[in-house]
Amino acid sequence: MRLPKKERQRLIKKAFSDDPFITDEEMAKRCGVSIQTIRLDRMELGIPELRERIKHMAENNFDRVRSLALEEVIGEVIDIQLDHSGISIFEIKKEHVFARNRIARGHYLFAQANSLAVAIVDAEVALTASAGIRFVRPVRLGEKCIAYAQVFNKQSSRLQINVQTKVNGEIVFQGVFDVYRAEEDGWVK
Amino acid sequence: MRLPKKERQRLIKKAFSDDPFITDEEMAKRCGVSIQTIRLDRMELGIPELRERIKHMAENNFDRVRSLALEEVIGEVIDIQLDHSGISIFEIKKEHVFARNRIARGHYLFAQANSLAVAIVDAEVALTASAGIRFVRPVRLGEKCIAYAQVFNKQSSRLQINVQTKVNGEIVFQGVFDVYRAEEDGWVK
Structure with a gap:
Protein backbone atom coordinates (compact mmCIF):
# COMPACT_ATOMS: atom_id res chain seq x y z
CA MET A 1 0.00 0.00 0.00
CA ARG A 2 1.40 3.38 -0.98
CA LEU A 3 1.44 6.07 1.66
CA PRO A 4 -0.29 9.40 1.04
CA LYS A 5 2.24 12.02 -0.05
CA LYS A 6 1.98 14.00 3.18
CA GLU A 7 2.64 10.92 5.27
CA ARG A 8 5.53 9.89 3.01
CA GLN A 9 7.17 13.32 3.28
CA ARG A 10 6.85 13.21 7.08
CA LEU A 11 8.59 9.83 7.00
CA ILE A 12 11.32 11.11 4.70
CA LYS A 13 11.98 14.17 6.84
CA LYS A 14 12.32 12.03 9.96
CA ALA A 15 14.50 9.42 8.25
CA PHE A 16 17.01 11.95 6.91
CA SER A 17 17.16 13.74 10.23
CA ASP A 18 17.81 10.42 12.06
CA ASP A 19 20.43 9.33 9.53
CA PRO A 20 21.75 11.92 7.06
CA PHE A 21 23.59 9.21 5.14
CA ILE A 22 20.57 7.40 3.75
CA THR A 23 20.67 7.24 -0.03
CA ASP A 24 17.71 8.11 -2.25
CA GLU A 25 17.75 4.49 -3.45
CA GLU A 26 17.29 3.20 0.08
CA MET A 27 14.59 5.76 0.85
CA ALA A 28 12.73 4.84 -2.34
CA LYS A 29 12.81 1.19 -1.31
CA ARG A 30 11.52 2.03 2.15
CA CYS A 31 8.62 4.08 0.80
CA GLY A 32 7.86 1.84 -2.16
CA VAL A 33 8.15 4.71 -4.65
CA SER A 34 10.62 5.60 -7.41
CA ILE A 35 13.95 7.34 -6.78
CA GLN A 36 12.64 10.25 -8.83
CA THR A 37 9.75 10.69 -6.37
CA ILE A 38 12.17 10.81 -3.45
CA ARG A 39 14.26 13.43 -5.28
CA LEU A 40 11.19 15.59 -5.78
CA ASP A 41 10.19 15.11 -2.15
CA ARG A 42 13.64 16.16 -1.01
CA MET A 43 13.50 19.27 -3.17
CA GLU A 44 10.09 20.20 -1.77
CA LEU A 45 11.34 19.62 1.77
CA GLY A 46 14.61 21.49 1.18
CA ILE A 47 16.79 18.46 1.97
CA PRO A 48 20.03 18.57 -0.05
CA GLU A 49 21.33 15.48 -1.86
CA LEU A 50 23.64 13.02 -0.11
CA ARG A 51 26.88 14.49 -1.44
CA GLU A 52 25.86 17.96 -0.24
CA ARG A 53 24.74 16.66 3.15
CA ILE A 54 28.12 14.98 3.64
CA LYS A 55 30.03 18.04 2.48
CA HIS A 56 28.06 20.17 4.90
CA MET A 57 28.89 17.86 7.81
CA ALA A 58 32.56 17.74 6.86
CA GLU A 59 32.70 21.55 6.76
CA ASN A 60 31.38 21.84 10.28
CA ASN A 61 34.21 22.34 12.69
CA PHE A 62 35.18 19.09 14.22
CA ASP A 63 37.91 18.46 16.76
CA MET B 1 78.68 -16.41 30.99
CA ARG B 2 79.47 -17.64 27.51
CA LEU B 3 78.48 -21.16 26.65
CA PRO B 4 81.08 -23.63 25.42
CA LYS B 5 80.99 -23.89 21.60
CA LYS B 6 79.58 -27.41 21.62
CA GLU B 7 76.76 -26.43 23.94
CA ARG B 8 76.03 -23.32 21.88
CA GLN B 9 75.84 -25.31 18.63
CA ARG B 10 73.48 -27.78 20.26
CA LEU B 11 71.27 -24.83 21.30
CA ILE B 12 71.43 -23.32 17.79
CA LYS B 13 70.50 -26.57 16.11
CA LYS B 14 67.50 -27.03 18.37
CA ALA B 15 66.38 -23.39 18.04
CA PHE B 16 66.42 -23.43 14.23
CA SER B 17 64.64 -26.74 14.13
CA ASP B 18 61.94 -25.42 16.49
CA ASP B 19 61.55 -22.16 14.58
CA PRO B 20 63.16 -21.93 11.13
CA PHE B 21 62.38 -18.19 10.97
CA ILE B 22 64.78 -17.08 13.70
CA THR B 23 67.23 -14.50 12.42
CA ASP B 24 70.97 -14.65 13.04
CA GLU B 25 70.62 -11.38 14.99
CA GLU B 26 68.12 -12.92 17.37
CA MET B 27 70.19 -16.07 17.75
CA ALA B 28 73.32 -14.00 18.48
CA LYS B 29 71.40 -12.14 21.18
CA ARG B 30 70.19 -15.38 22.73
CA CYS B 31 73.68 -16.88 22.84
CA GLY B 32 75.49 -13.69 23.78
CA VAL B 33 77.87 -13.95 20.81
CA SER B 34 78.39 -11.97 17.61
CA ILE B 35 76.30 -12.45 14.48
CA GLN B 36 79.47 -13.58 12.71
CA THR B 37 79.86 -16.41 15.22
CA ILE B 38 76.32 -17.57 14.56
CA ARG B 39 76.99 -17.51 10.80
CA LEU B 40 80.06 -19.69 11.26
CA ASP B 41 78.10 -22.02 13.54
CA ARG B 42 75.34 -22.33 10.93
CA MET B 43 77.89 -23.14 8.24
CA GLU B 44 79.49 -25.82 10.39
CA LEU B 45 76.07 -27.26 11.18
CA GLY B 46 74.90 -27.07 7.56
CA ILE B 47 71.94 -24.79 8.38
CA PRO B 48 71.19 -22.48 5.43
CA GLU B 49 70.60 -18.76 5.93
CA LEU B 50 67.11 -17.41 6.63
CA ARG B 51 66.33 -16.50 3.02
CA GLU B 52 67.28 -19.99 1.84
CA ARG B 53 65.32 -21.64 4.64
CA ILE B 54 62.21 -19.68 3.66
CA LYS B 55 62.70 -20.40 -0.04
CA HIS B 56 63.05 -24.07 0.74
CA MET B 57 59.80 -24.10 2.72
CA ALA B 58 57.97 -22.19 0.00
CA GLU B 59 59.17 -24.66 -2.62
CA ASN B 60 57.79 -27.59 -0.69
CA ASN B 61 54.44 -28.53 -2.04
CA PHE B 62 51.72 -26.94 -0.04
CA ASP B 63 48.00 -27.26 -0.58
Whole structure:
Protein backbone atom coordinates (compact mmCIF):
# COMPACT_ATOMS: atom_id res chain seq x y z
CA MET A 1 0.00 0.00 0.00
CA ARG A 2 1.40 3.38 -0.98
CA LEU A 3 1.44 6.07 1.66
CA PRO A 4 -0.29 9.40 1.04
CA LYS A 5 2.24 12.02 -0.05
CA LYS A 6 1.98 14.00 3.18
CA GLU A 7 2.64 10.92 5.27
CA ARG A 8 5.53 9.89 3.01
CA GLN A 9 7.17 13.32 3.28
CA ARG A 10 6.85 13.21 7.08
CA LEU A 11 8.59 9.83 7.00
CA ILE A 12 11.32 11.11 4.70
CA LYS A 13 11.98 14.17 6.84
CA LYS A 14 12.32 12.03 9.96
CA ALA A 15 14.50 9.42 8.25
CA PHE A 16 17.01 11.95 6.91
CA SER A 17 17.16 13.74 10.23
CA ASP A 18 17.81 10.42 12.06
CA ASP A 19 20.43 9.33 9.53
CA PRO A 20 21.75 11.92 7.06
CA PHE A 21 23.59 9.21 5.14
CA ILE A 22 20.57 7.40 3.75
CA THR A 23 20.67 7.24 -0.03
CA ASP A 24 17.71 8.11 -2.25
CA GLU A 25 17.75 4.49 -3.45
CA GLU A 26 17.29 3.20 0.08
CA MET A 27 14.59 5.76 0.85
CA ALA A 28 12.73 4.84 -2.34
CA LYS A 29 12.81 1.19 -1.31
CA ARG A 30 11.52 2.03 2.15
CA CYS A 31 8.62 4.08 0.80
CA GLY A 32 7.86 1.84 -2.16
CA VAL A 33 8.15 4.71 -4.65
CA SER A 34 10.62 5.60 -7.41
CA ILE A 35 13.95 7.34 -6.78
CA GLN A 36 12.64 10.25 -8.83
CA THR A 37 9.75 10.69 -6.37
CA ILE A 38 12.17 10.81 -3.45
CA ARG A 39 14.26 13.43 -5.28
CA LEU A 40 11.19 15.59 -5.78
CA ASP A 41 10.19 15.11 -2.15
CA ARG A 42 13.64 16.16 -1.01
CA MET A 43 13.50 19.27 -3.17
CA GLU A 44 10.09 20.20 -1.77
CA LEU A 45 11.34 19.62 1.77
CA GLY A 46 14.61 21.49 1.18
CA ILE A 47 16.79 18.46 1.97
CA PRO A 48 20.03 18.57 -0.05
CA GLU A 49 21.33 15.48 -1.86
CA LEU A 50 23.64 13.02 -0.11
CA ARG A 51 26.88 14.49 -1.44
CA GLU A 52 25.86 17.96 -0.24
CA ARG A 53 24.74 16.66 3.15
CA ILE A 54 28.12 14.98 3.64
CA LYS A 55 30.03 18.04 2.48
CA HIS A 56 28.06 20.17 4.90
CA MET A 57 28.89 17.86 7.81
CA ALA A 58 32.56 17.74 6.86
CA GLU A 59 32.70 21.55 6.76
CA ASN A 60 31.38 21.84 10.28
CA ASN A 61 34.21 22.34 12.69
CA PHE A 62 35.18 19.09 14.22
CA ASP A 63 37.91 18.46 16.76
CA ARG A 64 41.43 18.13 15.40
CA VAL A 65 42.60 14.54 15.27
CA ARG A 66 45.62 14.23 17.58
CA SER A 67 46.75 10.62 17.65
CA LEU A 68 47.46 10.28 13.93
CA ALA A 69 47.50 12.34 10.75
CA LEU A 70 43.99 12.92 9.36
CA GLU A 71 45.02 11.24 6.10
CA GLU A 72 46.00 8.14 8.06
CA VAL A 73 42.36 7.51 8.86
CA ILE A 74 40.92 4.92 6.47
CA GLY A 75 37.81 6.53 5.02
CA GLU A 76 36.66 10.13 5.03
CA VAL A 77 36.23 11.65 8.48
CA ILE A 78 32.88 13.42 8.81
CA ASP A 79 32.89 14.19 12.51
CA ILE A 80 35.27 13.86 15.44
CA GLN A 81 34.53 14.71 19.06
CA LEU A 82 37.72 13.83 20.92
CA ASP A 83 37.28 11.21 23.64
CA HIS A 84 33.63 11.00 22.72
CA SER A 85 32.61 10.01 19.21
CA GLY A 86 33.35 10.06 15.48
CA ILE A 87 31.90 9.26 12.08
CA SER A 88 33.64 8.26 8.84
CA ILE A 89 32.56 7.13 5.39
CA PHE A 90 34.32 4.51 3.30
CA GLU A 91 33.18 3.53 -0.16
CA ILE A 92 33.92 -0.03 -1.27
CA LYS A 93 35.84 0.17 -4.54
CA LYS A 94 37.26 -2.49 -6.83
CA GLU A 95 40.54 -2.69 -4.95
CA HIS A 96 38.72 -3.54 -1.69
CA VAL A 97 36.82 -6.62 -2.83
CA PHE A 98 37.64 -10.24 -3.55
CA ALA A 99 38.00 -10.67 -7.30
CA ARG A 100 35.83 -13.75 -7.18
CA ASN A 101 32.63 -12.54 -5.53
CA ARG A 102 33.00 -8.76 -5.17
CA ILE A 103 32.55 -8.99 -1.42
CA ALA A 104 34.56 -6.46 0.57
CA ARG A 105 37.63 -7.89 2.26
CA GLY A 106 37.22 -7.91 6.03
CA HIS A 107 40.39 -6.03 6.80
CA TYR A 108 39.15 -2.88 5.07
CA LEU A 109 36.09 -2.73 7.31
CA PHE A 110 38.39 -3.44 10.23
CA ALA A 111 40.79 -0.69 9.12
CA GLN A 112 38.01 1.88 8.83
CA ALA A 113 36.66 1.07 12.30
CA ASN A 114 40.05 0.71 13.97
CA SER A 115 41.50 3.91 12.55
CA LEU A 116 38.37 5.85 13.52
CA ALA A 117 38.59 4.45 17.06
CA VAL A 118 42.22 5.59 17.28
CA ALA A 119 41.43 8.96 15.70
CA ILE A 120 38.93 9.99 18.38
CA VAL A 121 41.41 9.42 21.20
CA ASP A 122 42.62 12.66 22.78
CA ALA A 123 46.34 11.87 23.04
CA GLU A 124 49.57 12.10 21.08
CA VAL A 125 49.92 8.35 20.92
CA ALA A 126 47.08 5.84 20.79
CA LEU A 127 47.43 2.13 20.07
CA THR A 128 44.83 -0.58 19.85
CA ALA A 129 45.38 -3.20 22.53
CA SER A 130 42.58 -5.58 21.65
CA ALA A 131 39.30 -5.80 19.80
CA GLY A 132 36.29 -8.01 19.44
CA ILE A 133 34.67 -7.68 16.04
CA ARG A 134 31.76 -9.12 14.10
CA PHE A 135 31.11 -9.04 10.36
CA VAL A 136 27.33 -8.92 10.42
CA ARG A 137 26.69 -9.23 6.70
CA PRO A 138 28.89 -9.20 3.58
CA VAL A 139 29.47 -5.74 2.09
CA ARG A 140 29.58 -5.45 -1.68
CA LEU A 141 31.29 -3.40 -4.33
CA GLY A 142 29.92 0.15 -4.48
CA GLU A 143 28.37 0.20 -1.02
CA LYS A 144 29.07 3.17 1.26
CA CYS A 145 30.07 2.16 4.76
CA ILE A 146 29.41 4.67 7.50
CA ALA A 147 31.23 3.96 10.74
CA TYR A 148 29.98 5.44 14.01
CA ALA A 149 32.43 5.32 16.91
CA GLN A 150 31.36 5.99 20.47
CA VAL A 151 33.47 5.97 23.63
CA PHE A 152 31.68 4.02 26.34
CA ASN A 153 34.40 3.67 28.94
CA LYS A 154 36.97 6.39 29.45
CA GLN A 155 39.96 6.13 31.73
CA SER A 156 43.10 8.22 31.75
CA SER A 157 45.28 5.60 30.07
CA ARG A 158 42.67 3.56 28.24
CA LEU A 159 39.43 3.94 26.32
CA GLN A 160 36.83 1.44 25.26
CA ILE A 161 35.17 2.35 22.00
CA ASN A 162 32.20 0.82 20.28
CA VAL A 163 32.12 1.08 16.49
CA GLN A 164 29.10 0.25 14.36
CA THR A 165 29.37 0.36 10.60
CA LYS A 166 26.21 0.70 8.57
CA VAL A 167 25.21 0.55 4.92
CA ASN A 168 21.91 2.29 4.27
CA GLY A 169 21.10 2.18 7.96
CA GLU A 170 21.74 -1.57 8.21
CA ILE A 171 24.53 -2.75 10.51
CA VAL A 172 27.25 -4.60 8.56
CA PHE A 173 30.12 -4.54 11.08
CA GLN A 174 30.41 -4.14 14.80
CA GLY A 175 33.47 -3.88 16.97
CA VAL A 176 34.62 -3.04 20.46
CA PHE A 177 38.13 -1.59 20.57
CA ASP A 178 40.33 -1.27 23.62
CA VAL A 179 42.76 1.59 22.95
CA TYR A 180 45.68 2.66 25.11
CA ARG A 181 47.00 6.18 25.01
CA ALA A 182 50.09 8.11 25.94
CA GLU A 183 51.48 11.59 25.64
CA GLU A 184 54.78 11.98 23.81
CA ASP A 185 56.74 12.02 27.05
CA GLY A 186 55.44 8.64 28.18
CA TRP A 187 52.37 6.59 28.86
CA VAL A 188 49.57 8.36 30.69
CA LYS A 189 49.30 6.99 34.22
CA MET B 1 78.68 -16.41 30.99
CA ARG B 2 79.47 -17.64 27.51
CA LEU B 3 78.48 -21.16 26.65
CA PRO B 4 81.08 -23.63 25.42
CA LYS B 5 80.99 -23.89 21.60
CA LYS B 6 79.58 -27.41 21.62
CA GLU B 7 76.76 -26.43 23.94
CA ARG B 8 76.03 -23.32 21.88
CA GLN B 9 75.84 -25.31 18.63
CA ARG B 10 73.48 -27.78 20.26
CA LEU B 11 71.27 -24.83 21.30
CA ILE B 12 71.43 -23.32 17.79
CA LYS B 13 70.50 -26.57 16.11
CA LYS B 14 67.50 -27.03 18.37
CA ALA B 15 66.38 -23.39 18.04
CA PHE B 16 66.42 -23.43 14.23
CA SER B 17 64.64 -26.74 14.13
CA ASP B 18 61.94 -25.42 16.49
CA ASP B 19 61.55 -22.16 14.58
CA PRO B 20 63.16 -21.93 11.13
CA PHE B 21 62.38 -18.19 10.97
CA ILE B 22 64.78 -17.08 13.70
CA THR B 23 67.23 -14.50 12.42
CA ASP B 24 70.97 -14.65 13.04
CA GLU B 25 70.62 -11.38 14.99
CA GLU B 26 68.12 -12.92 17.37
CA MET B 27 70.19 -16.07 17.75
CA ALA B 28 73.32 -14.00 18.48
CA LYS B 29 71.40 -12.14 21.18
CA ARG B 30 70.19 -15.38 22.73
CA CYS B 31 73.68 -16.88 22.84
CA GLY B 32 75.49 -13.69 23.78
CA VAL B 33 77.87 -13.95 20.81
CA SER B 34 78.39 -11.97 17.61
CA ILE B 35 76.30 -12.45 14.48
CA GLN B 36 79.47 -13.58 12.71
CA THR B 37 79.86 -16.41 15.22
CA ILE B 38 76.32 -17.57 14.56
CA ARG B 39 76.99 -17.51 10.80
CA LEU B 40 80.06 -19.69 11.26
CA ASP B 41 78.10 -22.02 13.54
CA ARG B 42 75.34 -22.33 10.93
CA MET B 43 77.89 -23.14 8.24
CA GLU B 44 79.49 -25.82 10.39
CA LEU B 45 76.07 -27.26 11.18
CA GLY B 46 74.90 -27.07 7.56
CA ILE B 47 71.94 -24.79 8.38
CA PRO B 48 71.19 -22.48 5.43
CA GLU B 49 70.60 -18.76 5.93
CA LEU B 50 67.11 -17.41 6.63
CA ARG B 51 66.33 -16.50 3.02
CA GLU B 52 67.28 -19.99 1.84
CA ARG B 53 65.32 -21.64 4.64
CA ILE B 54 62.21 -19.68 3.66
CA LYS B 55 62.70 -20.40 -0.04
CA HIS B 56 63.05 -24.07 0.74
CA MET B 57 59.80 -24.10 2.72
CA ALA B 58 57.97 -22.19 0.00
CA GLU B 59 59.17 -24.66 -2.62
CA ASN B 60 57.79 -27.59 -0.69
CA ASN B 61 54.44 -28.53 -2.04
CA PHE B 62 51.72 -26.94 -0.04
CA ASP B 63 48.00 -27.26 -0.58
CA ARG B 64 46.45 -25.01 -3.18
CA VAL B 65 44.59 -22.10 -1.65
CA ARG B 66 40.92 -22.42 -2.64
CA SER B 67 38.95 -19.63 -1.00
CA LEU B 68 40.86 -16.73 -2.52
CA ALA B 69 43.61 -16.03 -5.02
CA LEU B 70 47.08 -16.65 -3.57
CA GLU B 71 48.04 -13.04 -4.28
CA GLU B 72 45.07 -11.90 -2.20
CA VAL B 73 46.78 -13.19 0.92
CA ILE B 74 48.48 -10.33 2.75
CA GLY B 75 52.06 -11.49 3.26
CA GLU B 76 53.98 -14.31 1.66
CA VAL B 77 52.47 -17.75 2.13
CA ILE B 78 55.06 -20.27 3.30
CA ASP B 79 52.84 -23.20 4.08
CA ILE B 80 49.18 -24.12 3.73
CA GLN B 81 47.55 -27.34 4.93
CA LEU B 82 43.88 -26.92 4.04
CA ASP B 83 41.52 -27.08 7.02
CA HIS B 84 44.52 -27.54 9.25
CA SER B 85 47.22 -24.87 9.37
CA GLY B 86 49.21 -22.22 7.54
CA ILE B 87 52.20 -19.90 7.84
CA SER B 88 52.86 -16.53 6.22
CA ILE B 89 55.53 -13.84 6.48
CA PHE B 90 54.89 -10.12 6.29
CA GLU B 91 57.65 -7.55 6.50
CA ILE B 92 56.73 -4.16 7.97
CA LYS B 93 57.70 -1.50 5.42
CA LYS B 94 57.40 2.27 5.42
CA GLU B 95 53.88 2.24 4.04
CA HIS B 96 52.66 0.08 6.93
CA VAL B 97 53.69 2.29 9.85
CA PHE B 98 52.44 5.48 11.44
CA ALA B 99 54.55 8.36 10.15
CA ARG B 100 54.94 9.67 13.69
CA ASN B 101 56.37 6.73 15.60
CA ARG B 102 57.12 4.04 12.96
CA ILE B 103 54.85 1.58 14.74
CA ALA B 104 52.98 -0.78 12.41
CA ARG B 105 49.34 0.08 11.91
CA GLY B 106 47.10 -2.52 13.51
CA HIS B 107 45.07 -3.28 10.43
CA TYR B 108 48.07 -4.69 8.58
CA LEU B 109 48.68 -7.27 11.29
CA PHE B 110 44.97 -7.96 11.26
CA ALA B 111 44.99 -8.30 7.46
CA GLN B 112 47.88 -10.77 7.52
CA ALA B 113 46.21 -12.94 10.15
CA ASN B 114 42.70 -12.69 8.72
CA SER B 115 43.72 -13.45 5.15
CA LEU B 116 45.79 -16.42 6.28
CA ALA B 117 42.83 -17.73 8.30
CA VAL B 118 40.62 -17.46 5.20
CA ALA B 119 43.30 -18.98 2.96
CA ILE B 120 43.53 -22.23 4.88
CA VAL B 121 39.80 -22.91 4.60
CA ASP B 122 39.01 -25.74 2.20
CA ALA B 123 36.07 -24.16 0.34
CA GLU B 124 35.27 -21.98 -2.66
CA VAL B 125 33.92 -19.21 -0.44
CA ALA B 126 35.12 -18.36 3.05
CA LEU B 127 34.16 -15.27 5.00
CA THR B 128 35.15 -14.14 8.46
CA ALA B 129 32.14 -13.95 10.76
CA SER B 130 33.84 -12.65 13.88
CA ALA B 131 37.20 -12.35 15.56
CA GLY B 132 38.76 -11.61 18.90
CA ILE B 133 42.22 -10.11 18.58
CA ARG B 134 45.00 -8.81 20.78
CA PHE B 135 47.96 -6.62 19.84
CA VAL B 136 50.48 -7.98 22.31
CA ARG B 137 53.30 -5.53 21.64
CA PRO B 138 53.90 -2.77 19.07
CA VAL B 139 55.63 -3.95 15.89
CA ARG B 140 58.15 -1.63 14.30
CA LEU B 141 59.45 -0.73 10.86
CA GLY B 142 61.62 -3.48 9.39
CA GLU B 143 60.37 -6.29 11.59
CA LYS B 144 59.35 -9.58 9.97
CA CYS B 145 56.00 -10.87 11.20
CA ILE B 146 55.44 -14.59 10.94
CA ALA B 147 51.82 -15.64 11.31
CA TYR B 148 50.96 -19.20 12.31
CA ALA B 149 47.34 -20.24 11.78
CA GLN B 150 45.91 -23.38 13.29
CA VAL B 151 42.38 -24.76 13.01
CA PHE B 152 41.15 -25.80 16.44
CA ASN B 153 37.48 -26.40 15.76
CA LYS B 154 36.30 -27.75 12.43
CA GLN B 155 32.70 -28.09 11.41
CA SER B 156 31.24 -28.50 7.96
CA SER B 157 30.05 -24.90 7.66
CA ARG B 158 32.35 -23.17 10.10
CA LEU B 159 35.95 -23.20 11.32
CA GLN B 160 37.59 -21.66 14.32
CA ILE B 161 41.16 -20.70 13.69
CA ASN B 162 43.80 -19.48 16.08
CA VAL B 163 46.47 -17.18 14.64
CA GLN B 164 49.65 -16.20 16.45
CA THR B 165 52.00 -13.71 14.88
CA LYS B 166 55.60 -13.63 16.06
CA VAL B 167 58.66 -11.47 15.55
CA ASN B 168 61.87 -13.31 16.37
CA GLY B 169 59.90 -15.90 18.27
CA GLU B 170 58.09 -13.32 20.40
CA ILE B 171 54.29 -13.12 20.12
CA VAL B 172 53.17 -9.70 18.85
CA PHE B 173 49.60 -10.45 17.78
CA GLN B 174 47.05 -13.09 18.62
CA GLY B 175 43.63 -13.68 17.18
CA VAL B 176 40.81 -16.18 17.08
CA PHE B 177 38.85 -16.12 13.83
CA ASP B 178 35.46 -17.60 13.21
CA VAL B 179 35.20 -18.31 9.49
CA TYR B 180 32.13 -19.51 7.59
CA ARG B 181 32.47 -21.40 4.35
CA ALA B 182 30.41 -22.32 1.35
CA GLU B 183 30.81 -24.04 -1.96
CA GLU B 184 29.95 -22.06 -5.06
CA ASP B 185 26.51 -23.58 -5.30
CA GLY B 186 25.52 -22.46 -1.80
CA TRP B 187 26.46 -22.54 1.85
CA VAL B 188 27.71 -25.83 3.20
CA LYS B 189 25.08 -27.37 5.48
